[in-house]
Amino acid sequence: MIDPWRLRMLVQLDALGTVRAAAESLHLSPSTVSQQLAVLEREVRAELLERSGRRVRLTQAGLLLAARGRDLLAGMASAQAELDALDGEPTGTVRLAAFQSAVGPLCLPAVSRLRASHPRLHVEVAELEPHEVPETLLTDGADVVVTVTDDPRYSWSAELEVVPLGRDQLVLLLPVGHPLAAEPTEQSRTTTASAAGAAAPVDLAACAQEWWACDKPGSYMDVHVRRLCSAAGFAPRVAARFSAYQLVVQHVAAGLAVGVLPALAVTEATGVAVRPLAAPVHREVAVVVRRGTAQRAGVAAVVEALRDHPPVPGLSAPR
16 A cells, blocks of 8 residues: 555655755654665665765656656545535635735635634735745645746646635836825825826836835746846846835935835835836736645635635736
């Protein structure tokens, strides 16, 4: 009999490529994973790994079992989902992850509503960069993810289900009083993304000589900003880098830089002027789950709570 726990280790090794990465994803030590994979080989009476020093790779038998293992584990999850549905009341823990600017306006209100409507359901919330989503879901690092679907660094696997939530847009942040912000008004001193929609659009090329406050190198927003600036004919002069969007807002508010952020991230921004881009950039925001898990009562409840959200400034209906 094949042990599902050990089978998951093999599937994780196939997905992530190293014993260490597989161990980290399962919150185990590398030695534990190595030992249990050796036990799995004895269980199936086949050599699953080729070992060369500290390196391992899956044999043909290992690749076959990993592929079948994914199907088996998905089937087990689906069976558990059907059993949970018999009771009807969502229970247990659901791990929800989202990109930074979606946590506050989308995820936390949904979790708050779920706590009131389903007190036996516990939802853990974590921040997750969009490019980390496929691997995180496929390696069982999260159950439900809110993300954007336009990051060119990944493609969606057939093993993932995507449910549209809405459309976000990228907006330009300027210090109040900046020439491109026009005459400062009370609206621009305490502005929202909806106010940005009514303001005059700004051609990004006009910011070629400005200092910029950006996200961390290689992050989703850093890649986006560099691509937008390149299309406008320049490379941004970076004055500061922050992983927290609020620090980008504060840096701009201090008059030290300009920046581009998602509209969802600046719904309560103060001390800055928010302007739409002359060449609009919209992002598709979606909920993503592993195929077969949406039938689980807890996962279904979280997805429904996210879809059934009240109006959110900066988020329009899905395309």
